[in-house]
Every structure is written in structure tokens, then in C-alpha cells.
Amino acid sequence: MYDILIIGGGPAGLTAATYACRAGKSVLVLEKAAFGGQITWSPRVENFPGFLSVSGNELGDKLLEQAMEQGAEVELEEVTGLEKTNGTWTARCDSGAAFEGRAVILAAGAHPRMLGLPREEELVGSGVGYCAVCDGAFYKGKAVAVNGGGNSALQDALLLSESCSKVYLIHRRDAFRGEQKLVEALEQRENVEFVLNASVTALLGEEELRGVLVEQEGRSREIDVDGLFVAIGHQPDLEAFGQWLDRDKAGYADSGEDCLTVTEGLFVAGDCRKKAVRQLTTAAADGAVAALAACRWLDR
Ligand SMILES: Cc1cc2nc3c(=O)[nH]c(=O)nc-3n(C[C@H](O)[C@H](O)[C@H](O)COP(=O)(O)OP(=O)(O)OC[C@H]3O[C@@H](n4cnc5c(N)ncnc54)[C@H](O)[C@@H]3O)c2cc1C
Missing domain, CATH: 3.50.50.60 (FAD/NAD(P)-binding domain)
Structure with a gap:
């Protein structure tokens, strides 16, 4: 004992x-x-x-x-x-x-909840992350995407917008679940783009992430990013x-x-x-x- x-x-x-x-x-x-x-x-x-x-x-x-x-x-x-x-x-x-x-x-x-996409686990640390506070600094001056619509995703996007050249905030619905104040703060940021009614369907790049494929309102769109932060809980x-x-x-x-x-x-x-x-x-x-x-x- x-x-x-x-x-x-x-x-x-x-x-x-x-x-x-x-x-x-x-x-x-x-x-x-x-x-x-x-x-x-x-x-x-x-x-x-x-x-x-x-x-x-x-x-x-x-x-x-x-x-x-x-x-x-x-x-x-x-x-x-x-x-x-x-x-x-x-x-x-x-x-x-x-x-x-x-x-x-x-x-x-x-x-962290994962998206469940092919090669997601392989790309963790090589472009795919689940913690902007932890890994955001590695993407200074680069383009990144955040996937999610709650407070964590909004906060991650705000944090990343301080140091990244561009932040795409991808959410599967037409409105965010998180606080309106955070949404308004993001709307003020010139380097933040909302990609709504959209889901990430594929991770692009071999050894390192170089972009994501997004399905938006029936159309496919490729977005070039060096990092994807998954913030779905x-x-x-x-x-x-x-x-x-x-x-x-x-x-x-x-x-x-x-x-x-x-x-x-x-x-x-x-x-x-x-x-x-x-x-x-x-x-x-x-x-x-x-x-x-x-x-x-x-x-x-
Ligand atoms: C990709 C990634 C990068 C991160 N980077 C940073 C960073 O740079 N800086 C930072 O401060 N934080 C970072 N974090 C967060 C940090 O890792 C966590 O906050 C920390 O590990 C929490 O420690 P913990 O011991 O509470 O839980 P965990 O690290 O989750 O450890 C819990 C352990 O319990 C085991 N376990 C669970 N259930 C059972 C069971 N039934 N029986 C036996 N074992 C069980 C699990 O296998 C696991 O090993 C990162 C997280 C991730 C996912």
C-alpha cells in the first residue's frame, strides 16, 4: 500500500x-x-x-x-x-x-479537441497547434489561421493579431459564440479576416503546414498560412x-x-x-x- x-x-x-x-x-x-x-x-x-x-x-x-x-x-x-x-x-x-x-x-x-483531419497529428508542432499562448510567438510576422467560434478562438485570434502579419478566423457558423466585445475588438484589427460558414477540410504541405483547404458555402478555397491554431475546446x-x-x-x-x-x-x-x-x-x-x-x- x-x-x-x-x-x-x-x-x-x-x-x-x-x-x-x-x-x-x-x-x-x-x-x-x-x-x-x-x-x-x-x-x-x-x-x-x-x-x-x-x-x-x-x-x-x-x-x-x-x-x-x-x-x-x-x-x-x-x-x-x-x-x-x-x-x-x-x-x-x-x-x-x-x-x-x-x-x-x-x-x-x-x-485539446482535434479536427480529425488526415495528418493532423503528424503536423502538430510543424504548423498545427492548439495553444496560441504557448506557440503563437513562433509565427511572428507570418500568416496564421484560427479555427473556432468561442471565446478561446476569439482570444487566440486577438493575441496572434498582435504579432502575425495576417490572421484568418475560420468558423463553421455565420456568427461567433464568443463575447461580442471580443468580436468588436477583432473587427478593428486590419490584419484579421473572418472566414464564416466555413470548415477546414484539409491540411496542405508535406513536412510543414503551408496552408489549409476550406469549404465555404459549397465552394473550396485554399488559404496560405504557416500556422493553424485549432481552438474548438x-x-x-x-x-x-x-x-x-x-x-x-x-x-x-x-x-x-x-x-x-x-x-x-x-x-x-x-x-x-x-x-x-x-x-x-x-x-x-x-x-x-x-x-x-x-x-x-x-x-x-
Ligand atoms: C501542443 C501543445 C503545446 C503546449 N505548449 C505549451 C507551452 O509552450 N507552455 C506551456 O506552459 N504549456 C503548454 N501546453 C499546455 C501544457 O502542456 C499543459 O498545461 C500541461 O501539460 C498540463 O499538465 P497536467 O499534468 O495537468 O496534464 P497533462 O499534461 O494532460 O498530463 C496528464 C497525464 O495524465 C495521463 N492520464 C489521463 N488519464 C489517465 C488515466 N485514466 N490513467 C493513467 N493516466 C492518465 C495522460 O496520459 C497524461 O499524460 C501545451 C499543450 C499542447 C497540447
């Missing part, structure tokens, strides 16, 4: 593991895909303190190495459910394995744990900055939690807060 089971080996989960181990707790991190989490999709990170530029894979490796150096144990397992009996948590995995712990930190993250990975949490409308764990949940002994950290800013720094911060809260709870 471990003191703390951590579900998710991204920046939040691995930071939590480092802090909990340093506080003297035994820790097991369960990760279903790649230690490092979402950031392993990114070839270049330039906003993580202490690193001028680092690949997402390298950063993920360093987070893992640091947690293991402090004594964390790790397993590549997908947790499919959590049970609690007489104060002991059991994490059940799809392999049939089960692990027990006295406390659990859920750090299962979120994933994110989805938290909490389906398997719903019974233990309050969640907001979008499915995120409804927890405050203290990372506590409505369930005793269950804590939540990182992108799977309701929050305004989802970044590496905020995920790492949550990891520390959740770990120390779990340690205090165990020592109560």
Missing part, C-alpha cells in the same frame, strides 16, 4: 510526486500513455521558468527523472476506476492490475472518476486553488481542474499544492 497514488504522469502529477516524496511519503504514479503528458506533443517550449528553450519530450523526461530521483515509483497503466473501502483507495487498471493507496491525487489532465480526462467529484459544465473538477475535492483523501491538480490558465507553470504549481495538502491530510 502506498501513501499516495497519483493518476497521471504529466507536469502536475510528476511535480506532486516530487513534493510528496520529499515530504517522506511513498508514492506511485500511474500513467497511461507518455510520462510528461501533453507537453510531449510540443517540439519547443520557451515559457517554462529556467529553460530558454526545451523540447516537450526533454522537459517530460526531466520531470520524470526528478520524481524518480526523489523516490517515486512509476507504472505505465491506465486507471479505469477508483474504489474506496474502509479508508483505502484502490486504483483499478485496464490491464487487470490494482494498486492501493491512502490518498489519491488526480492529475489526469485534458486534451478541450476535454478533461475525468470520465472514470466522475462519481468522486463535483464537475463543472465542461466536465472539469470543480476545485479551488487548494486542490481539494468533495471527497476525503482525494485531491486534484493541473489541467483537469477548473481554472483560468492551463499552462505548465500552473500545472506544476497545482502539483505542489495538491501534494502538500495530501501530506497534511495523511498526517492529520
